[in-house]
Amino acid sequence: MRRTALIPACIAILMLIAIPALAQPGYMLGNKLLGHVARGEVEAVEDLLEQNAFGQEILGQAMLTTLALADEEGFITERDTFRVVQLLIAKGAQVNQPDAYGRTPLMEACLKNFESTAWILLKAGANPFLTDRFGLSAFEYAKNARGDRETITWLIEKAREDQATFxxxxxxxxxxxxxxxxxxxxxxxxxxxxxxxxxxxxxxxxxxxxxxxxxxxxxxxxxxxxxxxxxxxxxxxxxxxxxxxxxxxxxx
The missing domain is CATH 2.60.40 (Immunoglobulin-like)
Structure with missing residues (x-):
């Protein structure tokens, strides 16, 4: 009987611990940032980034989400993507942060054929040799990009040459x-x-x-x-x- 009575008490204590954590300003701000990104609200994202500080993990998630949702045809344009990624980098985002499948921001930029975004990621230290869970690197993503792939593949090849060690x-x-x-x-x-x-x-x-x-x-x-x-x-x-x-x- 005593053991049974302890279970609701333990749950109540855990809830009391969790609720303040979820209500912390940093956690809520992070969710707010990701929410604006998911809805394609670029100006709201820019305002939040300019007025607040965020952890590297949240910034990395925001970058991955921005690039995953980016679409030249309307949702988040290449120009908007460049602006957001530039701000995220300035705030300290980890440019090599992978998603659940090992895909990095650079891979996403290459797949979308976003040349300016790929360039700024490389300038910030993006690693062109990293591979996803399927063994594909940014170079393979660039070769499969839509449209004219000449510039994006050249950017990655140049970065590989510059960063390669033998x-x-x-x-x-x-x-x-x-x-x-x-x-x-x-x-x-x-x-x-x-x-x-x-x-x-x-x-x-x-x-x-x-x-x-x-x-x-x-x-x-x-x-x-x-x-x-x-x-x-x-x-x-x-x-x-x-x-x-x-x-x-x-x-x-």
Whole structure:
């Protein structure tokens, strides 16, 4: 009997705790902001953002909702979307915040082919390499955008080039006859531009007679191989000086 009597009391206590939390100004303001966004009331959204402070999570939700509902044909135009996203970024919104499916604001902007919005998101630090639950990145969204996709795909490609990082590991050397074989492992998000650097004897060399996994569009992977025809670049030999070889990789 005592145990049964405690249950309503516990529920009452929980309700008393929850009600003040729901009535907190920040919570209500957040709901108000999201409500204006959901109804496409852009001016009301701008007024709230200019007059109040919000948490990053609410700002991120507002950004995702704005882009999800944005429609050039009427609900929230591309111009309105840009204005709202610009304000949200200025207020501290997390530009890489994903929705339940892993879709980021940048992916939404690419899908809608909103070039100016994608540009400002990238400028604010949006990551073009993130993928959703289906393994799709902003680049795939851009390629499937409606209308002329040339500019939006160029924006994403440029951002990927600028933000890409490549790592060269496990460099191994083998000399056979007049050739130097350089083996290495390459890590990166897409094909890289690879070059071989040589240094030693008080001078820096640019190996020109090279072949294999060197130059533009080298695929990431293990056991990449460069063959350097040493005698063609140094017909007199290297005078038995110590030489250092290095493999460099970049996006451009």
């Amino acid at each position: 790592t060269v590991r496990n460099i191994r050397l083998r000399i056979q006859g007049d050739a130097v074989y350089v083996y290495y492992d390459l890590e990166g998000p897409f094909p890289a531009k690879v070059r071989l650097n040589a240094e030693g004897g008080g001078m820096k060399l640019l190996p020109r007679h090279v072949s294999g996994d060197v130059g533009a569009k080298v695929q990431p992977g293990t056991d990449r191989k460069i063959v350097w025809s040493l005698k063609k670049d140094l017909p007199k030999g290297f005078m038995e000086k110590e030489m250092t070889l290095d493999v460099m990789a970049s996006s451009k």
